[in-house]
Amino acid sequence: MKSPMNDPNDRFNELIAALKDRGYRMTPQRLELVRVITTSEGHPSASQIYETIRNQFPTMSQATVYNTLSLLKEMNQILEIDLHDDSHYDGNRPEPHPHIICIQCNRIVDGNFDLDGNMIQRLEETSGFHIIRSQFAFYGLCPNCRSKEKASVND
Amino acid sequence: MKSPMNDPNDRFNELIAALKDRGYRMTPQRLELVRVITTSEGHPSASQIYETIRNQFPTMSQATVYNTLSLLKEMNQILEIDLHDDSHYDGNRPEPHPHIICIQCNRIVDGNFDLDGNMIQRLEETSGFHIIRSQFAFYGLCPNCRSKEKASVND
DNA sequence: CTAACTGCAAAAACTTTGCACTTTT
DNA sequence: AAAAGTGCAAAGTTTTTGCAGTTAG
Numbered sequence: 001m002k003s004p005m006n007d008p009n010d011r012f013n014e015l016i017a018a019l020k021d022r023g024y025r026m027t028p029q030r031l032e033l034v035r036v037i038t039t040s041e042g043h044p045s046a047s048q049i050y051e052t053i054r055n056q057f058p059t060m061s062q063a064t065v066y067n068t069l070s071l072l073k074e075m076n077q078i079l080e081i082d083l084h085d086d087s088h089y090d091g092n093r094p095e096p097h098p099h100i101i102c103i104q105c106n107r108i109v110d111g112n113f114d115l116d117g118n119m120i121q122r123l124e125e126t127s128g129f130h131i132i133r134s135q136f137a138f139y140g141l142c143p144n145c146r147s148k149e150k151a152s153v154n155d
Numbered sequence: 156m157k158s159p160m161n162d163p164n165d166r167f168n169e170l171i172a173a174l175k176d177r178g179y180r181m182t183p184q185r186l187e188l189v190r191v192i193t194t195s196e197g198h199p200s201a202s203q204i205y206e207t208i209r210n211q212f213p214t215m216s217q218a219t220v221y222n223t224l225s226l227l228k229e230m231n232q233i234l235e236i237d238l239h240d241d242s243h244y245d246g247n248r249p250e251p252h253p254h255i256i257c258i259q260c261n262r263i264v265d266g267n268f269d270l271d272g273n274m275i276q277r278l279e280e281t282s283g284f285h286i287i288r289s290q291f292a293f294y295g296l297c298p299n300c301r302s303k304e305k306a307s308v309n310d
Numbered sequence: 311c312t313a314a315c316t317g318c319a320a321a322a323a324c325t326t327t328g329c330a331c332t333t334t335t
Numbered sequence: 336a337a338a339a340g341t342g343c344a345a346a347g348t349t350t351t352t353g354c355a356g357t358t359a360g
Contacts, residue, residue, distance in 0.1 A: 024339085024340095025333085025334050025335070025338090025339060025340065026334075026335095027333075027334070027339090027340060027341075029340085029341070030340085045324095046324080046325080047323095047324080059341080059342065059343095060341090060342085061341065061342040061343065061344095062324095062325080062326095062342095062343095063325095063326080063327080063341075063342065063343080064340075064341055064342075066325065066326075067340080067341085068340095080239070082237040082238055082239050082292075083237055084235070084237050084242050084349090084350080085323075085324075085350085086323080086324060086325090087239050087324090087325095098278065100278060100282050100284050100286065102284065103287065109282055109284075111278045111281070111282060112278075112281065113274070114271075114274075116269075119268070119269075120293070123253065123255060123266045123267075123268075123293060124295075126266070126267065127255050127264055127266060127297075128297070128298035128301075129255050129257065129264075129293070129295045129296060129297050129298065129301075130295045130296045130301055131255065131293045131294070131295035132258065132294055132295045132296070133293075133294050133295075134291070134292065134293045134294065135290075135291075135292040135293075135294070136289070136290070136291050136292075137237075137289065137290040137291075137292075138275070138278060138284070138286045138288075138289045138290075139286070139287055139288050139289065139290070140279075140284045140285045140286035140287040140288075141284060141285045141287070142282075142283070142284050143283035143284065146283075146284075146285055179314090179315095180313095180314060180315065180358085180359050180360070181359075181360095182314090182315060182316075182358075182359070184315085184316070185315085200349095201349080201350080202348095202349080214316080214317065214318090215316090215317085216316065216317040216318065216319095217317090217318095217349095217350080217351095218316075218317065218318080218319095218350095218351080218352080219315080219316055219317070221350065221351075222315080222316085239324095239325085240325085240348075240349075241348080241349060241350090242349090242350095
């Protein structure tokens with residue numbers, strides 16, 4: 001079992017290396033986005049990333065955020081968490097793992113998972129699909145919102 | 156193992172019963188939406204549902220589609236499949252099961268899954284969340300798009 | 311009859327796009 | 336210097352909202 005929290009610096013360097021490796025340019029905005037997405041404990045959305053970077057780079061544009069995010073997504077270096085209102089991104093653990101999402105406050109936390117290694121292969125065999133990436137989401141109430149719910153018993 | 160294809164009529168009646176049970180009115184539009192969503196083999200999106208119903212009810216509005224969909228979603232009778240561009244809905248099997256989604260043509264098929272019954276409980280314990288519903292998505296290439304990809308080897 | 315639901319259209323929210331300017335390499 | 340990337344704003348999509356009119360119970 002690997003250590004539960006990987007060093008953000010490792011992730012950061014990995015992503016930078018991967019980008020360079022593919023011949024992409026290292027612009028300050030890109031570096032900053034990679035930093036944000038590899039160091040944020042949570043799972044920021046595109047607009048959250050945008051707002052965060054604007055602190056350092058007031059001229060940062062949404063287009064650049066989406067551009068770079070698409071790049072990393074294609075490179076399978078970040079996980080996109082599709083939410084109906086806005087997608088969030090996980091840059092820390094590219095390997096499949098579940099996300100637990102609060103339907104009340106939208107908080108997202110990582111879960112742990114014993115993914116049966118044969119399962120994907122079985123799904124590929126029965127479906128004929130070639131599976132590239134997976135996404136596991138569990139929706140519910142976070143501890144915080146649970147206690148609020150309990151407090152007001154008007155359901 | 157249960158039969159692979161449940162009777163659409165059962166699903167339909169279940170949903171109608173559930174709606175009545177909660178005191179909701181049975182409008183023709185609602186009936187039709189329930190019919191569409193329980194009988195469609197695939198996993199229609201809100202706009203596909205809208206267009207389909209417009210054949211029978213030319214005055215059907217998007218608002219009604221989204222209204223009823225929200226209702227059923229809250230009642231945990233349909234599964235929402237969050238896609239970044241538009242969500243699709245699965246009205247046939249409210250219980251957790253994986254969806255396999257083609258990243259090329261957006262086709263969605265159901266997968267089968269041996270869900271470890273204890274997994275959710277374990278996730279609840281470690282996260283403190285109360286988990287209400289889950290969503291498993293596998294992204295890849297469907298058989299159709301795979302062969303197209305093979306045909307043109309310009310990658 | 312009345313509260314709930316529908317339908318229309320406008321608004322809101324998120325994402326994508328085009329093009330001129332700037333910057334990495 | 337040249338190709339790649341940025342930034343601005345506009346356009347495109349999907350979803351939500353308000354309110355008057357309609358209808359199921």
